[in-house]
Amino acid sequence: xxxxxxxxxxxxxxxxxxxxxxxxxxxxxxxxxxxxxxxxxxxxxxxxxxxxxxxxxxxxxxxxxxxxxxxxxxxxxxxxxxxxxxxxxxxxxxxxxxxxxxxxxxxxxxxxxxxxxxxxxxxxxxxxxxxxxxxxxxxxxxxxxxxxxxxxxxxxxxxxxxxxxxxxxxxxxxxxxxxxxxxxxxxxxxxxxxxxxxxxxxxxxxxxxxxxxxxxxxxxxxxxxxxxxxxxxxxxxxxxxxxxxxxxxxxxxxxxxxxxxxxxxxxxxxxxxxxxxxxxxxxxxxxxxxxxxxxxxxxxxxxxxxxxxxxxxxxxxxxxxxxxxxxxxxxxxxxxxxxxxxxxxxxxxxxxxxxxxxxxxxxxxxxxxxxxxxxxxxxxxxxxxxxxxxxxxxxxxxxxxxxxxxxxxxxxxxxxxxxxxxxxxxxxxxxxxxxxxxxxxxxxxxxxxxxx
Numbered sequence: 001x002x003x004x005x006x007x008x009x010x011x012x013x014x015x016x017x018x019x020x021x022x023x024x025x026x027x028x029x030x031x032x033x034x035x036x037x038x039x040x041x042x043x044x045x046x047x048x049x050x051x052x053x054x055x056x057x058x059x060x061x062x063x064x065x066x067x068x069x070x071x072x073x074x075x076x077x078x079x080x081x082x083x084x085x086x087x088x089x090x091x092x093x094x095x096x097x098x099x100x101x102x103x104x105x106x107x108x109x110x111x112x113x114x115x116x117x118x119x120x121x122x123x124x125x126x127x128x129x130x131x132x133x134x135x136x137x138x139x140x141x142x143x144x145x146x147x148x149x150x151x152x153x154x155x156x157x158x159x160x161x162x163x164x165x166x167x168x169x170x171x172x173x174x175x176x177x178x179x180x181x182x183x184x185x186x187x188x189x190x191x192x193x194x195x196x197x198x199x200x201x202x203x204x205x206x207x208x209x210x211x212x213x214x215x216x217x218x219x220x221x222x223x224x225x226x227x228x229x230x231x232x233x234x235x236x237x238x239x240x241x242x243x244x245x246x247x248x249x250x251x252x253x254x255x256x257x258x259x260x261x262x263x264x265x266x267x268x269x270x271x272x273x274x275x276x277x278x279x280x281x282x283x284x285x286x287x288x289x290x291x292x293x294x295x296x297x298x299x300x301x302x303x304x305x306x307x308x309x310x311x312x313x314x315x316x317x318x319x320x321x322x323x324x325x326x327x328x329x330x331x332x333x334x335x336x337x338x339x340x341x342x343x344x345x346x347x348x349x350x351x352x353x354x355x356x357x358x359x360x361x362x363x364x365x366x367x368x369x370x371x372x373x374x375x376x377x378x379x380x381x382x383x384x385x386x387x388x389x390x391x392x393x394x395x396x397x398x399x400x401x402x403x404x405x406x407x408x409x410x411x412x413x414x415x416x417x418x419x420x421x422x423x424x425x426x427x428x429x430x431x432x433x434x435x436x437x438x439x440x441x442x443x444x445x446x447x448x449x450x451x452x
Contacts (some may be wrong), residue, residue, distance in 0.1 A: 083119050085110040090146065094134035094168075100209045101134060103141075103166040110148055114155035122152045130159065134168065141167045169209035173258075178204050178243070180221040180264070188225045190343035191304045192233065196267040197223060199241075204262075206245060208255035215247045216255060221262050233270045239263045271310045274302045278315050279351055280433055283323025290358035291322065291434040292396040294351060301335070302345035309340025316344075320351055329353050356396035358436075363391045363405050368426060368444055372415035379414060382421065382445035389444070391428050395435035407431040410439055412446065421447050 087107040094101060108130055112119050132146050145163050180197050188194070204219055221241045225231070228238055240261045245253045279294045301316055316338070320331045331351040335344055365388045370379050381387040389410050393403055412424040423445050428437035 081116045081119060082111055082113045083123075085112065085123075088130050088148075090130045090132065092132050092134055094137070096171075098171055099134075099139070100169045100171045100212075101166055102169070102209070103164060104132065105161070105164060108146060109160045111158040111160070112150075112155050113157065118152055118154045122150055122155055132164075132166075134166070137168055139168050139170050141165060169211075171207055171256075172210050172213060173205050173207045174213050175203050176206050176216065176219045176245075178202055178219050178221060178262070180223050180241075182223050182225065184225040188228075188231060191270050191272070192231060192268050193271060193304070193306055193342065194225075194266060195269045195307065198265040198267075200263045200265075204243060205258040206255045207258065212253060212255050216245045216253050217248045219243055219245050219257065221264065223264060223266070228266060231268055233268055236266045236268065237263060238266055269307070270304060271307045272302055272304045273310050273313070274300055275313060276300055276315050277349070278317050278433070280317050280319045281322040281353075282319045283321055283325075284436075285322055285355065285358070286324055286326035288358055289326050289355050290395040290399070290436070291353060292356035292398060293354045294434060295354070296352075297350040298346055303338075303341045304343040305337075305341040309338070313338060313341065318349070318351070320353070322353065325353065325355060328355050356398070358394050359397055359400060360392055360394045361400045361403070362440075363393065363408055364388075366391045366405065366408055366410045366428075366439075369409065369411040370446070371411050371413050373417075373448070374414075376451050377419065377448050378451050379446050379448050382447055385441075386444040386446065389426055389439045389441040392438050392440060393430065393435050394438075395432075399432060399434050403430065403432060403435065408437065412444065414446075414448070417448055419448050419450055421445065 086109050088110050089107050090105055092101055092104055110130070112122060114122075130146055130148050132144050134142075134144065137144075143163055143165050146159050146161070148157050148159055150157060178199060178201060180199060182194060182197070185194070199221055206213060206216055206219065221243055223238065223241055227241075228236060230236075241264055242261055243257045243259075245255050245257060247253050277296060277299055279296055281291060281294070285291065296318075303310065303313060303316070316335070318333055318335065320333065329352075331353065333349050333351055335347060335349060337344060367388055368381070368386070373379055391408050391410060393400060393408070395403075408428065408430050410426055410428050412426060414424065417424070423443045425443055426439040426441055428439050430437050
């Protein structure tokens, strides 16, 4: 205990020596100096000032005053703090039914300066935020000042920006027809199809500055497939579909649209049809070889999609590359969806091609037909020899045994041919795609004339 008392005693003596050396002694010297200069002063003051106790009291008072001032100023300087409030919304006060304001920022940054506790209180206490009063301003361009309505007056603040240039327009309105777009259609079940969308209104009102209204060429309701609840075949009512105005380039124009959203009755169907699969060999087999048989793993498939595409499609052609083929081969084929078809009941299939030695068979006097002749024109063969051709069919003996003349078609394609005499290449096709077809006569001469 005595050791502790000695330690405290030493500590207080050192503190006393510090104040005596740093504050009391220097201040006492200053007072004595002043007294020497003012020796002509009144005797009472001289006797009072000459007392040692008086000098000691004055020195102590000055020392404490100096200490208090330095401590207070240092605390104020140390406690100064700044914090930035980012993206604070700006509220404009004006007649929104009659005017449109452009150039006003949607948000600003606010720098609060002051003591930490005051900034903390400012952030916790409610504020009217950043406002700008445009009441009474007429159409035109104006420089306005933004204000931050903070209840605590002990803080300084700075807005970035503080002033802005705004343009005020008179608000006008027009009626516009309303159409729709379907978004994220690929997210819809591929077996489903949106066949019809009936909006609850055909027109909307657009409001804004005249020059903005003139830019609007279309207003669309954006029907998002992701917002259709539990899509399935049938009719579904979808609410709160947002509206957007576009210019002629498809850019969004910022105008007010009344109403902001619409509802729609969405009709979802699932058109489908089962059709046969036709395997189409592409290319020439190795010399002396032919296709004896083609054996697909599936012969029919169900297609889904637009009703028009479903009605039009009669079969699904699947091509396989047989170029240079000289022995049996199994093909793995990924099926491709035709235009307008959204889903196939099977995605892949296998095709077995059996190869045999090739032989040929001739079919004489196959009539030449004409395709793709332009309207208003007439075509005829230049001579009797140009009316018919001999067709050579190559393939396996088994396949050739079943081919008939009626299964063979020889023709010339007259697309882009005009009035005059022309030599045109003869093309041959047949119902059996395992066989190869060619005409001994490579070209025939035809005459095209104008229909009278």
